[in-house]
Amino acid sequence: MNTRFKDANLRLSDFTNTILVVCPKCRKKATIRQSEKEGAILSCFECHYTSNKCISDEDRTDSITTDYWFGQELWLQAAFKNEVFWANNYEHLDYMKQYISSGLRERHKRAFFTLVEKLPGFIKSAKNRERLLKLIGKLETK
Ligand SMILES: [Zn+2]
Numbered sequence: 001m002n003t004r005f006k007d008a009n010l011r012l013s014d015f016t017n018t019i020l021v022v023c024p025k026c027r028k029k030a031t032i033r034q035s036e037k038e039g040a041i042l043s044c045f046e047c048h049y050t051s052n053k054c055i056s057d058e059d060r061t062d063s064i065t066t067d068y069w070f071g072q073e074l075w076l077q078a079a080f081k082n083e084v085f086w087a088n089n090y091e092h093l094d095y096m097k098q099y100i101s102s103g104l105r106e107r108h109k110r111a112f113f114t115l116v117e118k119l120p121g122f123i124k125s126a127k128n129r130e131r132l133l134k135l136i137g138k139l140e141t142k
Helices: 090-099 126-140
Strands: 004-006 019-023 027-034 039-044 050-053 076-080 083-087 104-106
Touching: 076 090, 076 126, 083 090, 083 126, 090 126
Parallel strands: 004 104
Antiparallel strands: 019 027, 027 039, 039 050, 076 083
16 A cells, blocks of 8 residues: 655644543533633533633643543544554544555655654554554544
8 A cells, every 4th residue: 555645744733623522421522622712612512511611721631632621531542552542533533544544654844843743653653554544443433
């Protein structure tokens, strides 16, 4: 498989407009959106729970498997060996899928590290490709 991946020079911050998390009330899929006026808003379509928080750095949690503001578990995550594979939303998942499934990975000159360059080694490793794609397939239908 030699599909070519062109680094679109996207950063993780390009995939934070919507973050999918586990609803704190019903444990189903909830979304967090950011708005300048209201801060971060968590809302669940299942049980209609909503909550909002003003964005301040002190409130932010540092874990990679929870969101910044509410500390809720990310919806799209799965254990992979001793690591955790996670994505903020389906666009983010799809972008990593394109990267993982490609045989040739192109880079461009730019002034910062892009999302794919910062990915942990287990995601970049060609030997994990098949198992990762299977795992992504499962997350895509979650
Ligand atoms: Zn809910």
